[in-house]
Amino acid sequence: MTVAGGRARGRREVSAAAAAAIALVTMVAAVLVAGCGDGGEQDLAPTLRVRRPFQPEPLKPGPVLAIGDVRALSPDVQAALAPGSDYQAAPTPHGNDWLITNNEPGQTFAQWERGGFHRPDDRRRVLYLLPIGELPAARTPPLEDLAAVVYAYFQLEVRVLPAAELAAVGATTRTNRSSGKPQVLAPDVLRWLKLHVPDDAYALMAVTMADLYPDPAWNFVYGLATFSERVGVQSFARYDPDFYGEPRPPDWRRTLARRSAQVLIHEIGHMFGLYHCIHWSCVMAGANHQAEFDAHPLHVCPVDLRKLWAAIGFDVASREAALAAAWTRLDVPDEAAWASRRAERLRAAAVPR
Ligand SMILES: [Zn+2]
Numbered sequence: 001m002t003v004a005g006g007r008a009r010g011r012r013e014v015s016a017a018a019a020a021a022i023a024l025v026t027m028v029a030a031v032l033v034a035g036c037g038d039g040g041e042q043d044l045a046p047t048l049r050v051r052r053p054f055q056p057e058p059l060k061p062g063p064v065l066a067i068g069d070v071r072a073l074s075p076d077v078q079a080a081l082a083p084g085s086d087y088q089a090a091p092t093p094h095g096n097d098w099l100i101t102n103n104e105p106g107q108t109f110a111q112w113e114r115g116g117f118h119r120p121d122d123r124r125r126v127l128y129l130l131p132i133g134e135l136p137a138a139r140t141p142p143l144e145d146l147a148a149v150v151y152a153y154f155q156l157e158v159r160v161l162p163a164a165e166l167a168a169v170g171a172t173t174r175t176n177r178s179s180g181k182p183q184v185l186a187p188d189v190l191r192w193l194k195l196h197v198p199d200d201a202y203a204l205m206a207v208t209m210a211d212l213y214p215d216p217a218w219n220f221v222y223g224l225a226t227f228s229e230r231v232g233v234q235s236f237a238r239y240d241p242d243f244y245g246e247p248r249p250p251d252w253r254r255t256l257a258r259r260s261a262q263v264l265i266h267e268i269g270h271m272f273g274l275y276h277c278i279h280w281s282c283v284m285a286g287a288n289h290q291a292e293f294d295a296h297p298l299h300v301c302p303v304d305l306r307k308l309w310a311a312i313g314f315d316v317a318s319r320e321a322a323l324a325a326a327w328t329r330l331d332v333p334d335e336a337a338w339a340s341r342r343a344e345r346l347r348a349a350a351v352p353r
């Protein structure tokens, strides 16, 4: 991945093949684990065959049709889902971008609805954040501010649990060959998390400073979540340039906050049954390298907003207003401005004419 300043160039195709393999497994095996190649690159794995580069065809059935028929919805929800200037078209993939090397079909609203994924109900509607190991304040974003973003984003109660010891998880570890630093096998963490999901949890999301890898063939992964088992994990380790021995630019804490929130939302989005997005520029899009990852917005596109709205049933204008405040608190000004504009527009759309 390009974060490392060109480190390990030439491995990306193999990485992409592994990502595609995981993506394929998720589609065929009724979605066990959402393989987030978002940032994943792997060590050399000669047993993996490189897939022929995938040339995406024009989108079918098309980004707008993917939203579905909205005519029966209330005016404010229709306004929220209108494919207007608030939303950008998905960029045309090139080079080593995710969709060049991963033949992902995307997921229309209708496909999501037919998927029968979990939705919060009266019994399970709390999003839990669980720190695993120490989260040093000097190297991690404020967890309370991230929790505020998650609360605004999904409009569900968020509770931060007392930290668990990394040793208690009992996950497989290794020393990464590129970084020389210790890593933890993310699927082992997910297995442990499944045993500790609180009764009233919609989902249990772990956050850790431990660097993660999803499979022995991979170099690392930012995060990993399940579609159906309501657990996920994300690492903050690689958002800090110091991880790579590089100097921290003056605005590195803002970058740290933004990337942390991006992965957190993306992984929790998977736990609502959202596949990687191909329809629009969207937080749910896959990413193969840092530049592609950083180019994604932190908001969901209208297709994925409709899924979240159908699953949760929030007020679309209140959600944007809450997000504007939460993004400001976390110091993500562009998303705060976007959400603030949207809140005004959606409030106006809700007023009967
Ligand atoms: Zn993902």
Ligand SMILES: [Zn+2]
Binding pocket: 277, 278, 279, 280, 281, 282, 283, 284, 285, 300, 301, 302, 303, 304
């Ligand atoms: Zn989307």
